[in-house]
Amino acid sequence: MRIGLRILLGYFLIVGLAAWFLLNVFVAEVKPGVRSTLEDTLVDTAELLAGVVAEDMKSGALRASPKLAGMHDYGRRRVSVVINGVTKRKLDYRVYIADARGIVVYDSEGAATGKDYSRWNDVYLTLQGKYGARSTRTVEGDDRSTVMHVAAPIMDGERIIGVLTVAKPLSSVQAFVDRSQRKILQRGTVLLVLSLLIGLGFAWWLARALRQLMHYVSEAEAGHKVAPPALGNNEIGTLGRALHAMRTRLEGxxxxxxxxxxxxxxxxxxxxxxxxxxxxxxxxxxxxxxxxxxxxxxxxxxxxxxxxxxxxxxxxxxxxxxxxxxxxxxxxxxxxxxxxxxxxxxxxxxxxxxxxxxxxxxxxxxxxxxxxxxxxxxxxxxxxxxxxxxxxxxxxxxxxxxxxxxxxxxxxxxxxxxxxxxxxxxxxxxxxxxxxxxxxxxxxxxxxxxxxxxxxxxxxxxxxxxxxxxxxxxxxx
Structure with missing residues (x-):
């Protein structure tokens, strides 16, 4: 195998391994990064809404609260927004409120009202004064059906009188994950191709310089008159000049x-x-x-x-x-x-x-x-x-x-x-x-x-x- 090909393969192997490693890291980190951002947003939203409904929860007037009516109307609204190349057409938040026993007293979707949620982590942990959150699949074995739930306590002074949970399906942000991963892979491929082209150019230059030097050495060894190749002021050029000086000294x-x-x-x-x-x-x-x-x-x-x-x-x-x-x-x-x-x-x-x-x-x-x-x-x-x-x-x-x-x-x-x-x-x-x-x-x-x-x-x-x-x-x- 010629030295130029060896250098090219070695260079491409190193660049390829480095690119593969970095791409895998970036692609693998996109999804958990987006999920962490989503969870952070849900925490803020849950804390804000828990503070909004706290007075109605304390007074026992939660069912007649106009604030809940506003949350209910929120779910019916339609939007058309383009975010970073992805079109958003509906609002995805679900909000439910459980009392101090874990019984759901309000659900923006109306599906869980009256149910006992005291054993779900978001409600269970929050009632104990801890951070309550959970991720639950709606379809068994399908990660894309996962819904993230984040809860915040509804307080009466220092006493927890209820829990407000904000839920959002991960499928709503999956489009952003897919788009980011796709861009990383596309640009990583371009980078890899550019690296290959640079490696080809470098290998061609080095192989050409070595071929010129080998020709000079072969001619000198055969006793022929030959001028040293012009290889520039790099290390190979220095080597060529050293060989020529050595030959001159030996023969002189x-x-x-x-x-x-x-x-x-x-x-x-x-x-x-x-x-x-x-x-x-x-x-x-x-x-x-x-x-x-x-x-x-x-x-x-x-x-x-x-x-x-x-x-x-x-x-x-x-x-x-x-x-x-x-x-x-x-x-x-x-x-x-x-x-x-x-x-x-x-x-x-x-x-x-x-x-x-x-x-x-x-x-x-x-x-x-x-x-x-x-x-x-x-x-x-x-x-x-x-x-x-x-x-x-x-x-x-x-x-x-x-x-x-x-x-x-x-x-x-x-x-x-x-x-x-x-x-x-x-x-x-x-x-x-x-x-x-x-x-x-x-x-x-x-x-x-x-x-x-x-x-x-x-x-x-x-x-x-x-x-x-x-x-x-x-x-x-």
Whole structure:
């Protein structure tokens, strides 16, 4: 299924579900809302009429009251009124009055006069001083035949002497309910159709932009010359420009130059180790030490070859989310190897290496890349440490991370350079006057990221610079 169709279906599903839910809520709430409004009106009417007939009820002259005659005439009147699109042609109120025993003494329709209504809720509850109301179907099982009754007490001071009930059939307002529900459904349908059209337009635009981007990627992958599509200043346009910039950088001279600088920089340490060992051999040393230096030369030579292969492999996986073929790496043994690699440089500068690795910590990763990364940090420390001073390497555990810290006693990082030490080709002058390529720390940061870790370089509290390489510790190896 194409991505445009997926987006359209997902969009329409969300909009459809939301519209269905809202329409159901609105339609379901129309009827009880109208009923509540009707009941509120009946309460006002019942209270008003109860007050009107109270004096006649107290005096016992209710039957001869002209007010009842007026109520009786009310039922015979005919009207023709259009209310919100619905024509009203008759008056629907029914009024009956019951005495203190619940016996109906007046009924505007004349059907219930003399009957005992004391057990109907409207009369029963009102005689007890409560709110009396009921809804009763005139036809069993037919909700449309429901009649709502609301009663009000007829008072003689604080005493209830009767009950006046106003009744109105719900069928009289059903037309308004039906009309409101019909309008909601009609307009909801229109809204749904408009949403579908908007979704179609959005899906078409997105699918078209993605097709253009896919065509560009396919052409670039095939090695053809193709200009990036004009996709505007949105996220897809930004992605297209980023892909084009990436392609340009990968294919351009700048990337090749950076790679050569990186290779040259990273080969500096093994070459220096080989040269130092060779110079010591040339001076003449005991056979046992000569054998150790020769082994170091062979080891460093092999390391150069491995380093080139690994750096080329790193170029290929720079944009990947993880390393291929990662395995367990013992950090204490790794630090011993790094210390051995730097032995000749330390001797040349008269530096002592203080290695403190009491914790037996193991991480998953690429041993050669980690060795080179720690070696880069140690090389920096050796460059900045004062002559005849010391460099410390510490291995510790911090929660779920292994922390490798390398501390020198040098001048530290100037304030202006704190935020720039990880920039490519940015380098601070060494105390001895040498200048690096500025690729060591960016390389360490890349290796740390590939291993899911991080690296920081900051001024140490006791002076000098402290570099920390943090690597996550696996739950199981």
């Amino acid at each position: 001279k700048e990337y090749a130059e950076q790679l050569m600088h990186t290779l040259a920089h990273e080969l500096k340490s093994p070459i220096a180790a080989i040269q130092g060992s060779a110079e010591l051999l040339a001076e003449g040393v005991p056979a046992e030490e000569a054998r150790r230096f020769l082994d170091n030369i062979l080891s460093q030579n092999a390391r150069q070859k491995q380093l080139i292969d690994k750096l080329l492999a790193l170029v290929r996986v720079e944009q990947q989310q993880g390393l291929d073929g990662a395995g367990p790496v013992g950090l204490a043994a790794l630090l011993d190897q790094v210390a051995a690699d730097a032995d000749s440089r330390l001797r040349q500068r008269g530096l002592r290496l203080l290695l403190n690795a009491p914790a037996q910590l193991t991480v998953r990763g690429d041993a050669l890349l980690l060795r080179q990364a720690v070696g880069n940090l140690l090389d920096n420390a050796i460059d900045f440490a004062p002559q005849d001073g010391a460099v410390r390497i510490e291995l510790a555990r911090d929660a779920a991370e292994a922390v490798i810290a390398i501390v020198d006693g040098g001048p530290g990082i100037p304030d202006y350079a704190v935020e720039r030490v990880f920039e490519r080709f940015y380098s601070l002058p060494r105390p001895a006057g040498a200048k690096s390529t500025g690729l060591g720390l960016p390389f360490v940061r890349e290796v740390a990221a590939l291993h899911g870790g991080s690296v920081t370089v900051a001024n140490a509290e006791q002076g000098g610079c402290r570099a920390e390489l943090r690597l996550p510790l696996p739950l199981t190896l």
